Amino acid sequence: MRMKNRFHITLPLICFLTPVLLWLVLLIVMPHVELLRMSLRTEDISGNPAWGVANFMNFFKEPIYWLTFVRTAVYSILVTLMTFIVAMPVAFYITKVVAPRFQGFLMMLLLMPFWVSELVRVYGWMILLRESGVINHFLTRLGILNQPVEMLYNDVSMVMGLVYTSMLFMAVPLVSVLESLDDSLIEAAYDLGANMFTIFFRIVIPHAMPGIVSGSIVVFMLTLGNYLTPNLMGGKNSLWFTEQIYNQFIASFNWNQGSAFGFLLLALSSLVIWAGLKLTRQKLSRVVQ
Amino acid sequence: MIRSLPNSHRYLYGYKLYMGVYFAFLFAPLVVTCVLAFNDSQFPALPWKGFTLEWFTGDLPQRVGIFHDRMNLESIWVSAQVAFFVTILSVTVGTCAAFLFEQEEFPFKSALYFLMLSPLVIPGVILGISILLFSNTLGMFFETRWGIDVPLFRPGFWLVVLGQFSFIATLVTLVVSARLRKFDRTLEEAALNLGANRFEVIWHITLKFLRPAIFGAAAVAFLMSFENFNTTLFLVSSDTTLPINLYLQVRDGSTPVINAISFLLIVGTSLAAIVNLYFSRKQE
Numbered sequence: 001m002r003m004k005n006r007f008h009i010t011l012p013l014i015c016f017l018t019p020v021l022l023w024l025v026l027l028i029v030m031p032h033v034e035l036l037r038m039s040l041r042t043e044d045i046s047g048n049p050a051w052g053v054a055n056f057m058n059f060f061k062e063p064i065y066w067l068t069f070v071r072t073a074v075y076s077i078l079v080t081l082m083t084f085i086v087a088m089p090v091a092f093y094i095t096k097v098v099a100p101r102f103q104g105f106l107m108m109l110l111l112m113p114f115w116v117s118e119l120v121r122v123y124g125w126m127i128l129l130r131e132s133g134v135i136n137h138f139l140t141r142l143g144i145l146n147q148p149v150e151m152l153y154n155d156v157s158m159v160m161g162l163v164y165t166s167m168l169f170m171a172v173p174l175v176s177v178l179e180s181l182d183d184s185l186i187e188a189a190y191d192l193g194a195n196m197f198t199i200f201f202r203i204v205i206p207h208a209m210p211g212i213v214s215g216s217i218v219v220f221m222l223t224l225g226n227y228l229t230p231n232l233m234g235g236k237n238s239l240w241f242t243e244q245i246y247n248q249f250i251a252s253f254n255w256n257q258g259s260a261f262g263f264l265l266l267a268l269s270s271l272v273i274w275a276g277l278k279l280t281r282q283k284l285s286r287v288v289q
Numbered sequence: 290m291i292r293s294l295p296n297s298h299r300y301l302y303g304y305k306l307y308m309g310v311y312f313a314f315l316f317a318p319l320v321v322t323c324v325l326a327f328n329d330s331q332f333p334a335l336p337w338k339g340f341t342l343e344w345f346t347g348d349l350p351q352r353v354g355i356f357h358d359r360m361n362l363e364s365i366w367v368s369a370q371v372a373f374f375v376t377i378l379s380v381t382v383g384t385c386a387a388f389l390f391e392q393e394e395f396p397f398k399s400a401l402y403f404l405m406l407s408p409l410v411i412p413g414v415i416l417g418i419s420i421l422l423f424s425n426t427l428g429m430f431f432e433t434r435w436g437i438d439v440p441l442f443r444p445g446f447w448l449v450v451l452g453q454f455s456f457i458a459t460l461v462t463l464v465v466s467a468r469l470r471k472f473d474r475t476l477e478e479a480a481l482n483l484g485a486n487r488f489e490v491i492w493h494i495t496l497k498f499l500r501p502a503i504f505g506a507a508a509v510a511f512l513m514s515f516e517n518f519n520t521t522l523f524l525v526s527s528d529t530t531l532p533i534n535l536y537l538q539v540r541d542g543s544t545p546v547i548n549a550i551s552f553l554l555i556v557g558t559s560l561a562a563i564v565n566l567y568f569s570r571k572q573e
Contacts, residue, residue: 093308097301119516
């Protein structure tokens with residue numbers, strides 16, 4: 001192997017490299033190798049431990065498993081899309097429309113709710129939406145509803161909760177990417193007679209692409225791996241794939257099956273992120289900054 | 290379209306309305322949670338039955354306020370301890386990683402950099418189960434091979450710390466790296482010419498320059514650890530952290546005590562956010 005000319009083993013290099021290697025090898029690489037290894041452990045006919053893909057076969061044989069998987073994936077993409085649609089105008093308003101002296105204040109308002117734990121935010125929505133909740137109280141008081149309606153525990157409330165939870169991770173990259181968009185580009189286009197839609201699709205969106213990609217990646221990954229929101233806001237029928245993993249690990253105590261599920265979720269998340277990066281010709285190392 | 294161009298009134302008012310609705314959507318759950326912490330009712334729901342502080346200070350059998358709620362207070366304490374150790378660990382290792390990737394050259398650097406970024410795109414639940422599996426296997430190995438029982442390898446306090454550290458360190462690395470990239474390396478060269486060694490330069494010059502970024506990263510690390518749920522869920526044992534404990538209570542029916550805790554969390558984190566913002570503004 002040819003090494004770079006500048007490479008010497010120096011004391012500082014060793015001091016910096018050792019803790020980082022320990023961290024990445026012991027807490028990232030080895031555990032995921034173990035995840036794959038455990039997912040391939042199974043039993044042969046006489047009940048002895050053996051290697052095999054039975055855990056993965058179970059996934060395809062049982063419709064409940066792969067249906068949940070597909071559902072989770074489709075809903076995650078939907079949530080990512082909706083988060084973008086809601087957050088884009090907000091980011092544009094804060095960076096381009098509002099008077100500069102309000103910018104800092106609005107930015108603070110935007111960030112504030114996300115410092116609070118996800119659990120507290122989900123709990124707030126539960127108090128608002130449930131049958132004995134605040135919204136039902138007002139609607140029945142105003143005579144719009146005759147009796148309270150259960151608004152929680154369905155797919156709509158779950159998707160709304162997921163959009164709410166992931167909003168920050170879309171808004172922040174969008175704000176930072178729009179800040180770097182030169183106003184004079186928009187002014188020039190306007191002077192040359194471009195209408196709003198042309199400006200938006202030909203100037204704003206192309207410029208914002210790195211922010212859109214990084215926001216989407218984080219939102220998608222967080223939604224896919226979310227457990228709290230689907231569990232507390234979704235109904236009995238709206239199972240999320242992380243709940244399947246949890247059930248295998250904690251309820252059934254079938255760690256091998258759970259590992260296979262975990263591996264599939266990881267593969268899906270990596271695949272979608274990789275495809276997203278490839279389609280938009282972005283690099284992960286650029287996107288995270 | 291933008292502020293320097295002429296805009297129709299309809300556009301501006303429409304936009305303001307949208308922002309109003311958005312911020313209402315953003316704050317509604319938090320405001321409702323806070324308000325109902327002071328409602329004199331057995332349930333966190335309307336109608337309003339009058340103002341009370343009993344969900345904070347109460348010590349009656351049917352109404353135990355948060356300040357007398359042993360279980361919840363203990364979980365807050367556990368969370369604070371976990372967050373403390375996670376912060377120390379991730380700031381130390383994250384700063385090392387920032388120096389490693391910004392200032393050192395070694396083979397396979399870009400591969401290792403990619404590996405360092407990977408926790409950002411691994412779902413927290415997966416990180417949790419992987420670490421659980423690996424530590425369990427290690428524990429079994431130590432037990433059968435040498436007959437040693439290592440408590441670290443069983444779900445519990447230290448495994449939670451390690452699990453949270455594994456991805457929070459990445460965030461610290463990114464924050465510190467961003468600041469380190471702005472550092473003028475001629476300052477280091479000057480110090481080296483004047484006879485300082487590499488470690489003296491780092492200690493006296495580079496770390497001084499990095500201090501705001503390190504404190505900022507530490508604050509974020511503490512908060513992320515304090516509020517982590519996904520990774521912790523699989524690594525926790527009897528000493529539950531606050532998010533896990535709250536989750537179990539919310540799932541099995543809730544009392545206004547949860548609103549009281551939420552109120553304290555909202556006020557606490559908002560204050561921390563304002564202080565953090567104030568200091569980061571001052572630096573700029």
